[in-house]
Amino acid sequence: MVGARQEIKLKKYRYLIALVIILMVVGVLVLVTIPVVQNRSLPKKLKYGIVLDAGSSHTALYIYSWPAEKVNDTGIVTEVDSCKVKGPGISSYWNDIEQAGKSLKVCLDKAKERVPEKQQYVTPVYLGATAGMRLLRSQNQALAEQLMKSVQEFIKTYPFNFQGAQIITGQEEGVFGWITVNYLMENIGKDNAGGNPETEGALDLGGASTQITFVPGEKIESEESALKMRLYGKSYNIYTHSYLCYGKDQALKLLLEKLDITDNGTILNPCFNKGYIRTINVTELFNSPCTSAQHNIIQQMVRIIGTGNFDQCDRYIRSIFNFSVCTWSSCSFNGVYQPKVHGKFGAFSAYYFVMDFFNLTSEKPYDLSTAQQRVKAFCLKPWAEVKNSFSTNEKYLSENCFAGQYILSLLQNYNFTSSNWKTIMFLRKIKGTNAGWTLGYMMNLTNMIPAEQPYTKPLTNASYLTVMVIFSIFVFFLLLIGFLIFKKKIFKAQDKF
């Protein structure tokens, strides 16, 4: 009787053990499959943003994109496409205002093709105009406003989420260029255990203005050029200055104004290659507020003839900068305060175009004397030879001697000398995205740069689940072992019984 009862009990135990084991296996299977299913790569939802850079010499459109769920992560926004508007900058349409807006058509059409239709209504579009419009506004505010309205109305005819067209300040242009460079280089936003990571300065040479922006190693004396910013939980004291009229095209006008004109309306220009001839309308030279000084040229057209004289060019270029006044402890030129340049610099736009022409933009920086020699060698070449040797656009080609010397002069005025010249990296793009103010401008306006470091979980979702699964399996085996020991003891007790 006792033996049969014991057998029934034993059978019950076996069923119970089998049931527990099955439940445990199912439990482990569930634990393993759920994270796998949960973590399989989901189709990424992308967000888009568009910025039009209405520069003095031309307008460009940039399309940026980033994964929707990672807004605050660093290094996430990239440029997915860009479009160069044909023709001059919007400020040149002052006598045909309606055309200013229409000139943007091809690029806006391209943006419409590039951004998925469903996303277009939520895609913000910004237009920022720079020095060309600043100059026009200083001459005729009403006209500048009409022009901005023209581009605004035209952009509004597109299905995007238009956020406004503004003439941005030189300070904004400088600082947003700095943000772009440091965001793309991942100098800002990275949680750097060793304190504040070094940032890089930004050097932008446009057609009508030029900007220098960096974090100095000393206190900034002038409030006007100082900007305190808090980005990703760190504070930055930034120095920035924008020199209106010192972009490449306006600087050339400043130079031409300094040169003598002969009675028959000829200007000899030592900064153009020997034999190069360019005929320009006098109004073209003097319609700029940068050169509106009194002049007594009676001819309508003037002929500029290149003489390719390096030393004379150097002297004339120096003469467009004023070094006679400085009320601060140090100045660059024109009495503008500038602390000592500090750290590395990224130099883009015309700095890049021109230095690239002279093959001076490699990863391994060249020294100042090599740069000077290359520019000099080019300037000494007669125009006929230059023209035959390069297929570059003739306007750019003819201005490279001037631009090369101007850049060398400007950078030395900022106090880049042979000892720190190699801290400048001439670049067009960083990780595939164009260096310029537009990306920083968009990220600022879309609140994509947090002031404080966003909260980050100690583990990613995937590693969290992996750890959970491993520990569950571990606990399962412990339970199993415990259970088997327990079972053995029961059987032993039963045997005794």
Ligand SMILES: Nc1nc2c(ncn2[C@@H]2O[C@H](COP(=O)(O)OP(=O)(O)OP(=O)(O)O)[C@@H](O)[C@H]2O)c(=O)[nH]1
């Ligand atoms: N050599 C050369 N010069 C270029 C090229 N593209 C533009 N430039 C010139 O470089 C200068 C600067 O160009 P950008 O940076 O586009 O200037 P921008 O934005 O129109 O002008 P700002 O409003 O002052 O910023 C202008 O004088 C342009 O004409 C190029 O491919 N090669």
Ligand SMILES: [Ca+2]
């Ligand atoms: Ca520009």
